[in-house]
Amino acid sequence: MSSYKDTGSGRGREVLLWILAFVLTVGAAGYQRFTGPSYPARGTFEVEGRAYEYWLIRNTLTAGDARVAITDPGVPGALHYKRYRTDDDFTSVALQVDEGELAGLLPVQPPAGKLEYFLTLRTPDGVIRVPGEAEGSVIIRFKDPVPWYSLAPHIAMMFLALLVGMRAGLAAMVSPSPMRRLAWTTLIIMTIGGMILGPIAQKYAFGAFWTGWPFDYDLTDNKVLIMWLVWIAAGAVIWLRARKDERMSRAAVAIAALVMVVVYLIPHSARGTEVDYELLDQGAPASEALRSGRPEQ
Numbered sequence: 001m002s003s004y005k006d007t008g009s010g011r012g013r014e015v016l017l018w019i020l021a022f023v024l025t026v027g028a029a030g031y032q033r034f035t036g037p038s039y040p041a042r043g044t045f046e047v048e049g050r051a052y053e054y055w056l057i058r059n060t061l062t063a064g065d066a067r068v069a070i071t072d073p074g075v076p077g078a079l080h081y082k083r084y085r086t087d088d089d090f091t092s093v094a095l096q097v098d099e100g101e102l103a104g105l106l107p108v109q110p111p112a113g114k115l116e117y118f119l120t121l122r123t124p125d126g127v128i129r130v131p132g133e134a135e136g137s138v139i140i141r142f143k144d145p146v147p148w149y150s151l152a153p154h155i156a157m158m159f160l161a162l163l164v165g166m167r168a169g170l171a172a173m174v175s176p177s178p179m180r181r182l183a184w185t186t187l188i189i190m191t192i193g194g195m196i197l198g199p200i201a202q203k204y205a206f207g208a209f210w211t212g213w214p215f216d217y218d219l220t221d222n223k224v225l226i227m228w229l230v231w232i233a234a235g236a237v238i239w240l241r242a243r244k245d246e247r248m249s250r251a252a253v254a255i256a257a258l259v260m261v262v263v264y265l266i267p268h269s270a271r272g273t274e275v276d277y278e279l280l281d282q283g284a285p286a287s288e289a290l291r292s293g294r295p296e297q
Contacts (some may be wrong), residue, residue, distance in 0.1 A: 021167035275289050
């Protein structure tokens with residue numbers, strides 16, 4: 001009877017650890033998703049005492065011009081834009097009323113091309129800027145469509161790697177019996193999802209398989225590389241120690257899981273691949289005019 005209770009207690013603890021790992025995974029992945037530069041720029045503006053909320057896109061496809069729209073506040077407005085990181089003058093186009101919104105179009109750019117833009121509204125109290133001067137311009141990046149059969153497995157594998165990695169880290173700290181199996185599983189999933197499917201998805205989106213170290217400084221690529229390397233290191237410690245010193249193996253897996261959490265707290269697509277318009281203007285193909293790792297201005 002005692003053995004049965006112990007088994008039941010052990011299974012209950014494993015279930016709780018999986019639940020905790022899932023909560024940590026959703027929290028980390030959600031934080032990265034909603035703080036990244038691909039998430040719409042949000043804020044409010046006020047016209048004649050009434051507040052309006054806006055969502056301005058920062059990520060779109062090269063299938064056509066990008067529609068920028070805000071709720072129509074009943075006053076005329078204009079859309080101002082220029083190519084990002086250039087000395088171009090801003091181009092201004094009048095916003096048009098369209099189904100209850102004020103809308104304008106940004107011209108399509110090559111894959112990884114970026115524009116910076118903002119809106120102005122002519123109100124009875126004067127011209128207001130959206131977003132305000134303090135928030136600066138909105139930066140939008142264009143990308144080619146990624147087929148679902150490439151993107152979906154990549155996203156699923158990265159989410160699964162984070163989940164199993166979190167569970168491996170909890171095992172290292174609390175219940176080490178499944179730790180080795182979970183650590184090796186994390187490394188395998190990370191290799192497939194991050195180091196194989198990730199570059200394929202990026203090739204579809206921006207025309208380059210890899211723009212991280214040692215070729216360039218794309219932060220997204222480098223984040224995946226860091227996570228992969230720390231799990232390789234954890235696997236090496238587990239294999240070399242061969243259970244002779246379980247404390248070192250547990251420490252290595254716990255550190256790998258911690259690094260994974262820290263990496264996921266960095267916004268997705270920050271300092272990502274972008275077109276260098278100077279090279280593009282010199283005649284370089286868009287796929288050869290890519291630069292990455294530069295902070296937003």
